[in-house]
Amino acid sequence: MPELSVIVHGPNTQGHLTELLDSLDAHPLPDAEVIVAAVGDWARETAEAHSPETVVLPLPAGTGDAAARAAGAARASGRWLHFVHAKDGLPVGAPRMVAERAAELPDEVDVLLFDHVTSTWQTSGRPSGGGHLLARAGRAELPLDEAPHLLRLAPLLGNRALRAGFWRAHQERLGTDDEPRAAYATLLHAGRIACLNQVAYDDRRLRAESLPPVAPEDRYALVDRYETLLSLAKDRPATRAVLYDLMVRELLRTFAREPLPEPVAREFFRRASLAAVRWRAPDHHRPAGLEGVRRALLEEGAYTRYRAFQVANRTRRTAKATLRTGRRRLGAQLRDHQYRRALGRPVDPHLAVFAAYWDRGVACNPAAIAAKLAELAPHIHPVWVVTKENVPLLPPGTDHVVPGTRRYWEVLATAKYLTNNVNFPNSVVKRPDAIHLQTHHGTPLKRMGLDQMEHPAAAKGMDFAALLARVDKWDYSVSANSHSTRMWERAYPARYTSLDHGYPRNDVFHTCDAGGVRAVRDRLGIAPGRRAVLYAPTHRDYEAGWTPRLDLATLADRLGEDTVLLVRGHYFYDGSASPLAGLRRTGRVVDVSAYDPVEDLCLAADALVTDYSSIMFDYACLDRPIVVYADDWETYATTRGVYFDLMAEPPGQVARTQEELAEILTTGAWRDEGATKARAAFRRRFCEYDDGRAAERVVRRVFLGESEESLPPVVPVEERTPAPTPEEAAS
Known part of the structure; x- marks a missing residue:
């Protein structure tokens, strides 16, 4: 029996599973097994291409995290389980370190906690700030009620290993897609807890703009999460007090910092206030810095006053920012005035802007889409963006605008559809009712987007934050093959919809x-x-x-x-x-x-x-x-x-x-x-x-609004007839 089962689970989100499995392959462990509960084809293909010792459990696309973890755990034979999400990473030597510490622990210990780092597209390996909590516990094996401060560690399943017997005994209570709830619950149900004050996990934070928008129900579920957890600790004063503080901090942070629509904000505040009142112990100590939080949540009429305070703060910040940037904007004042006036006009549902290769002319995928648009939707008028020097090369009769002109800003501001095989300028505003279609101009062999960060010769000082701001404007991304779809997802993480329709060109x-x-x-x-x-x-x-x-x-x-x-x-x-x-x-x-x-x-x-x-x-x-x-x-x-x-x-x-x-x-x-x-x-x-x-598929889907199910199906490669070769054409 191996000491440790590393259970990798989830889809190959933005291609990060490859890096994780590469690191495991590079440092194999004799006393550990690796099981990949692979969700979707990309994860399965990636896992199967790695070490033959890796056990691969293919799971259908859309399988939730809890179900994937359960499938991996059911196959595991290790004494301890470490759940690792496919998007995350393991520092070199981490599995060995966890396995060696776990081997020292008696069966009375149910959870082994360790430190982690966080990584984003901008940074890697940032300390968690939780090391002092682990150091405070030392190497003692404690019940949670003697060390409730351990609840303040980031609620990740990845920064803890679970004794297999403990997992199976509490699987029903721990089996939730809400990872923080499951992570907290491991500590609340554990008999004894041990600590390892070493970094053994890398929590990768995906761009919020690449994730689905948070639904109102998910906001309200945050309140439900803490109420469920507090019910488990209702007779454990010290543990309950820490959980209560964590709840209040997170509820107020969500309300204060997240862009909640007004009806959602009001309902969230109502539920949060009720929870704060319901679970507050009469003798509960109020730590410094939380007094204003509690007043906001507990006092009658606090919602209206707090919202007014927020608005005043934002107004002051906006005024200061405007003053700082005023001088920089003087040179573009006329352009901005024209553009802003045009943005105040209604979007024209019959106007489409096309551009290709940094405004070089009618070319590539945009040209093929525009030609099909004229056939299938002649009521939509195309206008091409073309540099002044390339205007003479345009096909006769092509309606066009030159960058920087008054009409250029007018059509960009009012067009319903904006199609390009590169990005439009940073200054182009994404209107809510406009549609941006990114067609790309090739299948990627070379690394693109954020993947160029590790290759400065290719990046040449690229502003990656500005790049992502442009990518966030995309509504659709055209793809010629699954490889491209996956690489665009990795290189350009955002919320656009991939159109697996082929390259029109x-x-x-x-x-x-x-x-x-x-x-x-x-x-x-x-x-x-x-x-x-x-x-x-x-x-x-x-x-x-x-x-x-x-x-x-x-x-x-x-x-x-x-x-x-x-x-x-x-x-x-x-x-x-x-x-x-x-x-x-x-x-x-x-x-x-x-x-x-x-x-x-x-x-x-x-x-x-x-x-x-x-x-x-x-x-x-x-x-x-x-x-x-x-x-x-x-x-x-x-x-x-x-x-x-x-x-x-x-x-x-x-x-x-x-x-x-x-x-x-x-x-x-x-x-x-x-x-x-x-x-x-x-x-x-x-x-x-x-x-x-x-x-045809792109035009019907994007410009005519047809459902994907109604589009012409893709003909299998073996059944296609390409254009005749020159030899065939000559005969």
Whole structure:
């Protein structure tokens, strides 16, 4: 029998389960077992990919924490149980430390308490402030009534281990999704308690903005929690006194600091006041600092007076803040005046704003959505945001605004729909009845959002708080596959709804016919019968400019007269900075960096050569050969950070040198059986929702308000028919 069963439970929220299991795998324990009660597919897949010694219990998505803990405990064989939520962490050596201390304890001890740290997206390892409480108890094994101060430790199940027999005897009383209630109850039911004044848990606090809004019933349940706990301690004066203080502090903190709607605030205050009166002992000592709290909760008419006091305080704070920022706002006074006036007008339900790639023009997912919108909802008028220099490139008749102009602020203020594949400026206000649709512009191989915090070369001084403020404006986030959905949830934690509908820009890869493929190749000057290879490298964060990683002229010579190289530089580099500017259009090397849309280039190409660009995920929809040229994979993966090992899961053949690349392209290796098998696995994983009807699903869901159940179902990958290859189109 192992001494300790570590029971990891819950969904893989924002991808944190991976880090937790990695830490357990790195420091295995001979006298402990790890059981993962995995809620949902992502948690199950993550757990199954780790140590074979880990026991995985798959549970349906939506299974509550209490049920997940119970399932894990039922499978556990350890003498002690440590419940670890999948979002949290375990410091190095923590399980060993807990197991060794637990092994010293007799069966009379039911609970072992230890210290913890807290982490957020901004900070890690902040002390709990509870170490002195543990130190005060020392190594004695005490009943709670002799050490009621232990109730002041953070009410987490993760900062305590429970004797398995104790858990099973009280499982019904401890089996609640309300973790603080369960944590307090462990101490109230325990015979004796032991302490370990060492950090053995990392409580990860998720962004409140990434969690569902707190319902009024959950606010009122806070009062019920303490009343239930106080009933357990009604005949235990010292314990009851500490619980009462904890209740009053938390109830007032909730009322004073949480943004409660007025009806909820009034009802919460009423219930809190009744509880404060009902459970106050006649001889209860009033600690310094709580007198005002008790007066607020106990005196008649205190609600109205306290609310008036709050309003006065907020007014003073607002006045001071306005005075401090006044000078900074003078330069933008006219713009703000125009924008604020426009924000006072009603939202126009028939107006939609579109933008792509930092206002470069009509492109990417927003362009595909706008085209489908014109077909399915012509009553909604689209306006594109485009920089002044890119206006001449717009399709004829495109209604547009230039950033900073009066009409720009007017349409941003009054549009019902705002669609972008990046973020709108920080100054754009999210109106309650407006809808912000984030389409993204690729499947993430490289780390994005908050995940860049550990990679400063990629982050380049990014203001992550400002980023999250922009993300909080999203109502919907479009996704091409489950991988993207999960990584967006991790990198951009907020309350948006994921639209697992596919990338609209990739619809053309299933709707284009042979004539369309021939027309694109004609525009590019690719003669019938010639092989076209699209080379599309990505940006390197550790390079100041674009440094070609291939000798293109030499490669073209190796490939021969029958192959044309279409070279697409990353959009971060303008034409003047392109090292291809000096290339002569020989017909065998063509600079297509300025050609739009990029989907045309994919349709024209017989094969794609890329490094780590997200274009590979889109091109895979066509089911055509892909070759990865990865001469600097280790450097790229280290400096930028990646979500999976592309070398282990490539979409086709991989070349690490130019010679290897030339060998692959001049033999049949670029489309042999191994390359085809790798591409099939890649398509199943990353082209999951891209079936040619993504734009329709997005328009129907977002702009027409249709339910998800009524949308066209996603066609399985095996049943799709991609656009014909150039060879097929020519026959």
